[in-house]
Amino acid sequence: MNHDRIEGRWKQIKGKVKEQWGRLTDDDLEVIAGRxxxxxxxxxxxxxxxxxxxxxxxxxFERDHPDTLA
Structure with a gap:
């Protein structure tokens, strides 16, 4: 997995990230910003x-969501 892909696609995948790790807040997601x-x-x-x-x-997560991270 190219880690730059997460950063580049962050807006598209942050909803799935929040579903996976429900305790992450919207502020957490802004700080993470795909890093x-x-x-x-x-x-x-x-x-x-x-x-x-x-x-x-x-x-x-990366393995289970290749279409999102591609």
Missing amino acids: RDQLLGRIQQRHGIAREEAEREVRR
Whole structure:
């Protein structure tokens, strides 16, 4: 996955991100702005999980939504 794709398509995918990680706020989504490292950090913070688990979840999200991230 090219991480630039997340940034470039952020407006299109942030709704799906919010569905996946419901504890993320609209303010979180604005701060994240498609940056994968910010997404990982906010998922960790809001969902109380380890970085490794957040990484697995984001990889799974990327794999499950190839049409959105292409």
